[in-house]
Amino acid sequence: MRKIGVLFGMEDTFPWALIDRINSMKVEDVRAEAVKLDAVRMAEPSGYRLIIDRISHDIAFYRAALKNAVLSGTIVINNPFWWGADDKFFNYALASKLGVAIPKTVLLPHYKHPEGTTAKSMRNLNYPLDWDAVYSYVGFPAFLKPFSGGGWKSVYKVNSPEEFFAAYHDTGDLCMTLQEGIEFDDYFRCYVINQERVHIMRYNPKLPHEHRYVKDAPPLDSAMKQRVERDCITICRALGYDLNTVEFAVRDGIPYAIDFLNPAPDADYNSVGPENFEWIVRNVAEMAVTRALSDENPGRDLRWQAFLNT
8 A cells, every 4th residue: 555644734624635635536555644653763664655744844853754754765745855955045046047037135144143153153254244235236125034934924025224224133043135025016826736737826915815816817928827837847846846836926027936935835725715726636636646656766866966956
């Protein structure tokens, strides 16, 4: 039996719907269930051929257990080795190298010294920074946000140096980026499955969370659709993510990728809506079954370059 496990936390709609969909496919020798873990013995098989991970970014025990599972032949989506090392600033830099439009972005040092360090720890840093050069490059409005993270935590829109420093002060010892604010006339949130299937959803991040997915959106221009799909696949293949969302803010006909480190993206029925939910569940289920039945060996090469498919 090739078991498919779903590892999740507070989610309710997507994980159970995914498990039910896989089992309803009635594929011989394949069964899906919620993952159950006890104390994990090193180098022992997990008992699962494939695991869909929805929670290990929040729980270190799960992340370590998934790495151990990969070493013993379990396919984990998304790969816990790469996800644990990734950050959004690196993603921006990589995507820009690959020809994807990215807003101008600068990495900033911590406002306060990280715990256990002093000013002497930072003696390789030019201080004060050339703030005028930063403002000239990025411009205003801009977004101050963590160099890695999610859920719109510690994200500030700033319109002037004064607003920037007030927000920067509040970030404490977080490592932040300052990114050009794209005043968009259209916005997309795109699901990307198995680095090949793209589902484009119109989205409005200015609205309350439960209303952000636009219902009954007009058809997308074919040229824009092709470019967004191409950029989605380029990004996810380079990063090695098999389940991700990529967000684009469109200005003057150019889709700028502004967020694409979302390997446990929102898939709740109550936020994405019934049509998007059906697409996500169906395509993730098909990917999971296909991969579980494959001869893929996830532990064949765990060196970092294996995850950088550039």
